[in-house]
Amino acid sequence: MGAQSNSHLRPKVAVDAVVLSFAQREFQTYLVRPRAAAARGKWACPGGLVAVGETLDDAARRELRASGLANEPYLEQLFTFGNPSRDPAAHVISVAYLALVAAPVRSSSPTKKYFEGSWFRVSALPALAYDHALMVRRGIARVQAKLGYTNIACNLLPESFCFSELEALYSGVLGRVLDRRNFRRRIMAMGILRPAPGVRRGNHRPAQLYRFLKRDLQTVQIL
Amino acid sequence: MGAQSNSHLRPKVAVDAVVLSFAQREFQTYLVRPRAAAARGKWACPGGLVAVGETLDDAARRELRASGLANEPYLEQLFTFGNPSRDPAAHVISVAYLALVAAPVRSSSPTKKYFEGSWFRVSALPALAYDHALMVRRGIARVQAKLGYTNIACNLLPESFCFSELEALYSGVLGRVLDRRNFRRRIMAMGILRPAPGVRRGNHRPAQLYRFLKRDLQTVQIL
DNA sequence: CCAAAAGTGTTGGCTCTACACCCATGA
DNA sequence: TCATGGGTGTAGAGCCAACACTTTTGG
Incomplete structure (x- = not known):
């Protein structure tokens, strides 16, 4: 089919969420360990591909639910990362979201998609997959700035x-x-x-x- | 991973640029009249699909060059619009850019892609295709805000x-x-x-x- | 009674706003 | 000489930062 034959020439679209909370005088971020091969052995922000017919916000919320995060977070769009080399396996454009939660708690179960999820102090992050370290830094910068002029x-x-x-x-x-x-x-x-x-x-x-x-x-x- | 195997089920990615200048005590925006059927009869921000292997910034610059705009503008990412109904023909996710130029001038020639390009006062915009009116409003809001705390x-x-x-x-x-x-x-x-x-x-x-x-x-x- | 954090007013310095007149040029 | 925008200083008001002691509870 024609659509499929040239569709491999188009980038894919994903959403990723920088999940932040504030505790012990420091930002904490929620990371997951994906089962997918591309990020094997590293931690990553929760995320995944956007489906046709779905809004970006919905995709972000869906991925957060799938990540084992407990409560519904505040969500806002952060930045779109499109460097073709950010994922060595394919050109994946990622719409990053900022997700804020009141307290760093996590729901019980790991999911089919991830080995586990866990909170980290942002001053002591593990090795992050893709450009997710960049994302986290940008998320923190956004919150820091917005604390000064919003509620x-x-x-x-x-x-x-x-x-x-x-x-x-x-x-x-x-x-x-x-x-x-x-x-x-x-x-x-x-x-x-x-x-x-x-x-x-x-x-x-x-x-x-x-x-x-x-x-x-x-x-x-x-x- | 159903979405991955059915690659024709993935949204496409475009970039669009809100081109702004300031003259006669008002913002002016540069719009084009696309030859493409989907936007026929309306004006639109310059833009187009992102190619594999290309950064988003490069795609935006490429599309601006193709739009008949004279000089290299200042570029920054604005917002990513992903509502599946924003383009009735297909699910196209658009990474909007803000493009600022010093003076509202346009290069000579129309291109293969567009019938024409022209500057409009933002207080008197023509009918805009897709959600481009939203984009323009958001671009102006961004500039207004940034004038207060940047150079x-x-x-x-x-x-x-x-x-x-x-x-x-x-x-x-x-x-x-x-x-x-x-x-x-x-x-x-x-x-x-x-x-x-x-x-x-x-x-x-x-x-x-x-x-x-x-x-x-x-x-x-x-x- | 001790430790630990909560709660509360005042003052001096600084910054911001409001305001009006003369200057240099082209026509 | 007139019209047009360019260029400049000051004073009063309001805002902000600095500062220390008393209160209430739990142990």
């Missing part, structure tokens, strides 16, 4: 959180300590948080919980 | 320009008048311009020319 932080925190948790996120990402009073005043002045019922307890004075007023992405000058 | 303006201006031209760009994009003295002081304080030889003449006092110190993209807080 994207709400996708990296549990639904309610205390002020020190929010501050730890910003302080960790910026790599410098923030003045607690100035930070609180600034965030409060923007009116993007509202107090939530309950307190966070510990060996110390209980902390008021808060949640984001709106959880959909909006631009607000934070830093 | 991207250097790709929308001639190599040397006088202060009022820079100011007209910002003022036009922001949709409000800027205080000339404050604007000049602010830009000068950033040290991203240097005086260029020569002056801009007119029915008035001659204006000192300037050029950007560095023309590669760098982030600087401008607004």
